[in-house]
Amino acid sequence: MKITEHIKKAKGKTLFSFEIIPPQKGRNIQELYNNIDPLMEFKPPFIDVTTSREEFVYIEKEGLLDRKITRMRPGTVGICAAIKHKYNVDTVPHVLCGGFSKEETEYLLVDCHYLGINNVMALRGDAMKHQRYFEPAKGGHLYAKELVLQIQNLNKGKYLHDVIDVDDKADFCVGVAGYPEKHVEAPSLQSDLRRLKEKVDAGANYVVTQMFFDNEKYFNFVKEAKKAGINVPIIPGIKPVSVNRHLQLLPQVFKIDLPEALIIEMEKCQNNRQVRQVGVEWCIEQSKELLAAGVPVLHYYSMGKSDNIQAIAREVF
Numbered sequence: 001m002k003i004t005e006h007i008k009k010a011k012g013k014t015l016f017s018f019e020i021i022p023p024q025k026g027r028n029i030q031e032l033y034n035n036i037d038p039l040m041e042f043k044p045p046f047i048d049v050t051t052s053r054e055e056f057v058y059i060e061k062e063g064l065l066d067r068k069i070t071r072m073r074p075g076t077v078g079i080c081a082a083i084k085h086k087y088n089v090d091t092v093p094h095v096l097c098g099g100f101s102k103e104e105t106e107y108l109l110v111d112c113h114y115l116g117i118n119n120v121m122a123l124r125g126d127a128m129k130h131q132r133y134f135e136p137a138k139g140g141h142l143y144a145k146e147l148v149l150q151i152q153n154l155n156k157g158k159y160l161h162d163v164i165d166v167d168d169k170a171d172f173c174v175g176v177a178g179y180p181e182k183h184v185e186a187p188s189l190q191s192d193l194r195r196l197k198e199k200v201d202a203g204a205n206y207v208v209t210q211m212f213f214d215n216e217k218y219f220n221f222v223k224e225a226k227k228a229g230i231n232v233p234i235i236p237g238i239k240p241v242s243v244n245r246h247l248q249l250l251p252q253v254f255k256i257d258l259p260e261a262l263i264i265e266m267e268k269c270q271n272n273r274q275v276r277q278v279g280v281e282w283c284i285e286q287s288k289e290l291l292a293a294g295v296p297v298l299h300y301y302s303m304g305k306s307d308n309i310q311a312i313a314r315e316v317f
């Protein structure tokens, strides 16, 4: 079922969902199942699976460093299929512009279509670590909007290069990213919202937000998005802090602010076990307020271990 259909079917009841990251290459999928199992009691209608960009690794060879390219967490579509069939739940693979040509993206989408995966998140991806600005792969997309258009073309039965007769159209529901604190490269929130509107006009069916720790940022974003003519569901994505290092890491990686009250509580902690508890409590409060505001879905960034998400969901759902 499509995400938008799940939302419609819920008739105003807030749904629970979460995002997982594929295991590192060489690790076992069982690890992933062990973290999904405890969350299934909250009946998520869908689970997102991220995609990681390729990266460079340096291998020493005869005293010199040989640069190789690798993908440390491959397998997004395979994991989606495995989870879909094991738990009978919809899965949403994240599809990236970065590192993929349009042809490779088409093959990936065809795989999804054959596997009965009919929801995808269309994302640009970040620049590679050595790049200052995002650069598309040769023959790839520069912005997520172009990826949305490619997916919508498949929904119309329009494959790349138009060399085939089509009797089977895809039917993807497409999610895109939104940024309550604006995307780091956007000159202003309003300009970012105009870009978001372009993605929706290109055919995006719903938006999932970047994590935020102050609900006012989300409420303001939804209000401004409506003013900008964006009328698709805007799903809040939230995450409990779990280690002291998040104080620096989250602002650095995700370009978001932490509220003063949360920072003070984290700074009082003697160890990461206490930080994890602060994260759970903060996230419960955030979740309850968002739930009371009638958000369509509470979408949690689980990032590995799920005991904290389970503790939050027990209090909220």
Ligand SMILES: Cc1cc2nc3c(=O)[nH]c(=O)nc-3n(C[C@H](O)[C@H](O)[C@H](O)COP(=O)(O)OP(=O)(O)OC[C@H]3O[C@@H](n4cnc5c(N)ncnc54)[C@H](O)[C@@H]3O)c2cc1C
Binding pocket: 049, 050, 051, 052, 053, 094, 096, 121, 122, 123, 124, 125, 126, 127, 142, 143, 144, 145, 176, 177, 178, 183, 184, 185, 186, 191, 192, 195, 199, 208, 209, 210, 211, 237
């Ligand atoms: C819910 C969610 C899930 C994510 N999942 C993943 C994942 O699985 N893997 C991963 O690598 N990353 C993921 N990301 C991160 C995302 O890839 C990065 O934030 C990336 O930098 C931007 O992606 P986007 O799809 O928002 O890009 P876009 O929508 O293309 O926007 C990128 C920037 O370009 C600007 N822009 C858009 N169109 C134009 C234009 N025509 N001209 C000039 N500027 C323009 C926008 O304002 C924005 O600043 C996720 C982010 C979110 C919020």
